[in-house]
Amino acid sequence: MKQLLRLSIMLIALSASLTADAKDRLSCLTFPILGGELSNSAATSTADIDEVMPRMKALGLNTVLVPAYWELIEPAEGQFDFTLIDRTIDAARSQQLHVVFLWFGAWKNSMSCYAPGWFKKDVKRFPRAMTAGGKPLEIASCFSDNVMNADLKAFSALMSHIREHDPRREVVIMMQIENEIGMLESARDHSPLADKAYAQERWAERYGTDDYADEKFMALSYARYVEQLAKAARQIHDMPLYVNAAMNSRGRRPGEYPSAGPLAHLIDFWHQGAPSIDLLAPDIYDTGFKSWASQYAMPQRPQDGGEIKNRLFIPESRCCENSGARALYAFGEHQALGFSPFAIDQASPKEIESVTLAYHLIRQVYSLTARHSHASMTTYGLLFDQDDRECIIDDNGVVMTCRHNFTLPWDPRATDGSTWPEGGAMLVRLGRYEYLLAGSGVVVDFKTPTEKQQSEQKQLGEDGFAEAGGNSRQQSQKRFSGKRLGLLSVDEVEIDSAGAMQYLRRHNGDQTHQGRHARIGVGEWKILHIRLYEY
Numbered sequence: 444m445k446q447l448l449r450l451s452i453m454l455i456a457l458s459a460s461l462t463a464d465a466k467d468r469l470s471c472l473t474f475p476i477l478g479g480e481l482s483n484s485a486a487t488s489t490a491d492i493d494e495v496m497p498r499m500k501a502l503g504l505n506t507v508l509v510p511a512y513w514e515l516i517e518p519a520e521g522q523f524d525f526t527l528i529d530r531t532i533d534a535a536r537s538q539q540l541h542v543v544f545l546w547f548g549a550w551k552n553s554m555s556c557y558a559p560g561w562f563k564k565d566v567k568r569f570p571r572a573m574t575a576g577g578k579p580l581e582i583a584s585c586f587s588d589n590v591m592n593a594d595l596k597a598f599s600a601l602m603s604h605i606r607e608h609d610p611r612r613e614v615v616i617m618m619q620i621e622n623e624i625g626m627l628e629s630a631r632d633h634s635p636l637a638d639k640a641y642a643q644e645r646w647a648e649r650y651g652t653d654d655y656a657d658e659k660f661m662a663l664s665y666a667r668y669v670e671q672l673a674k675a676a677r678q679i680h681d682m683p684l685y686v687n688a689a690m691n692s693r694g695r696r697p698g699e700y701p702s703a704g705p706l707a708h709l710i711d712f713w714h715q716g717a718p719s720i721d722l723l724a725p726d727i728y729d730t731g732f733k734s735w736a737s738q739y740a741m742p743q744r745p746q747d748g749g750e751i752k753n754r755l756f757i758p759e760s761r762c763c764e765n766s767g768a769r770a771l772y773a774f775g776e777h778q779a780l781g782f783s784p785f786a787i788d789q790a791s792p793k794e795i796e797s798v799t800l801a802y803h804l805i806r807q808v809y810s811l812t813a814r815h816s817h818a819s820m821t822t823y824g825l826l827f828d829q830d831d832r833e834c835i836i837d838d839n840g841v842v843m844t845c846r847h848n849f850t851l852p853w854d855p856r857a858t859d860g861s862t863w864p865e866g867g868a869m870l871v872r873l874g875r876y877e878y879l880l881a882g883s884g885v886v887v888d889f890k891t892p893t894e895k896q897q898s899e900q901k902q903l904g905e906d907g908f909a910e911a912g913g914n915s916r917q918q919s920q921k922r923f924s925g926k927r928l929g930l931l932s933v934d935e936v937e938i939d940s941a942g943a944m945q946y947l948r949r950h951n952g953d954q955t956h957q958g959r960h961a962r963i964g965v966g967e968w969k970i971l972h973i974r975l976y977e978y
Contacts, residue, residue: 476781480508586636606680625701661703666716673719685722707738726759767797768867775869776824807938814942886962893925
């Protein structure tokens with residue numbers, strides 16, 4: 444018990460905050476990463492790289508996440524070929540794009556499928572992980588020094604070459620080490636090397652022997668392995684480093700999902716084992732986007748004070764028609780470092796459209812916030828669907844009821860039986876009684892706290908007025924106390940690259956339901972400048 448207590452205290456101390464060095468590395472990324480990750484084979488030839496980069500620029504991305512394939516970089520042991528890396532950097536530079544390279548080294552989605560052929564065939568020298576029943580897996584064992592040294596040698600050569608080709612980090616701004624690292628079929632590796640390390644750690648005595656105890660052991664072991672690559676990278680070409688995680692979703696147990704990856708419930712073990720890693724990043728494909736994002740944004744709202752244990756960066760998210768709304772939410776609610784739909788090069792135009800439109804809005808909002816003082820500026824993120832329709836925000840005495848636009852009665856798509864597209868937005872407080880709303884498919888009304896307490900939600904008809912036969916007469920006769928908030932003006936604007944707002948048109952009358960709310964319809968992508976007054 445004493446050993447367990449000491450270990451717990453050590454883990455808490457090590458994971459209490461990001462180091463000063465990590466904060467400095469991340470602070471060099473002075474722009475939001477409006478990213479897209481290429482499909483797995485999209486950068487395996489120079490012709491494909493030349494074709495895809497202009498398309499990514501046209502979509503409105505500023506950063507492309509690109510695989511770096513061990514099997515193609517080191518096709519013969521000790522012989523390196525960086526043709527694809529150079530072509531990626533040069534093509535991105537020509538399009539004024541940034542690159543995040545993804546090291547597909549010893550593991551990609553748990554498996555060792557991107558290891559070179561000479562590595563795969565030499566099982567004795569580069570042993571595989573095993574299940575408890577002795578079944579060998581297509582997963583290299585992280586307990587093998589030979590596996591580590593081969594991976595480290597290739598990754599170090601890659602980092603050295605990137606330093607030579609892009610010495611000032613003008614193009615390559617961040618590196619991902621491995622990809623969705625984790626054990627499948629078994630919670631931990633049971634190979635002879637792994638069992639020896641397990642016994643030496645006295646793990647069973649400290650944590651037990653169930654799958655979740657095994658997962659913790661494996662998480663610390665994977666993290667220690669990754670730390671060796673991260674330390675080498677720091678010495679060669681220092682830049683932000685991260686690892687990404689496949690989520691532990693749908694009620695699955697360790698080994699049914701990639702056990703021991705950089706998951707939120709294992710953050711202390713990853714921080715202990717890999718202190719040189721700056722970010723643990725979620726790959727979000729399942730439902731519940733807000734819940735997954737909040738687990739990796741610690742604390743959830745950095746402006747509320749406290750140290751940031753992990754800044755939110757989403758390197759992979761399902762590319763779909765809701766991607767744009769989710770990006771707006773991530774940047775607004777969590778001040779995310781970046782967002783990146785996966786396989787954006789293969790997505791349909793309809794799926795890509797929301798990303799392009801949302802990135803256009805986000806870029807404008809960041810231009811404005813960069814120009815103004817952050818002293819009075821607070822951001823919120825909104826994300827709604829058919830089941831999660833409303834949230835209430837009390838912003839220093841301004842109570843905002845934010846809802847999906849289909850909660851209003853007059854759009855027939857709200858009740859035609861089809862699934863609602865997600866609505867999402869960034870909501871930015873510019874000053875007292877002044878806000879910016881940037882997004883799609885949302886409606887916001889503004890009240891004082893006392894007004895909110897005394898208000899009653901009325902059922903509205905198709906014309907937007909109260910349904911007949913209600914209790915509006917009784918309600919109007921109740922004594923009202925306090926003050927109310929009204930819309931002074933709602934202007935649709937654009938924001939130029941210098942951060943100056945350019946007036947487009949005034950929203951009033953039917954567009955604000957005669958002064959009751961500010962709204963952006965489903966399928967519309969707008970920025971509204973909202974000013975309030977008290978009466």
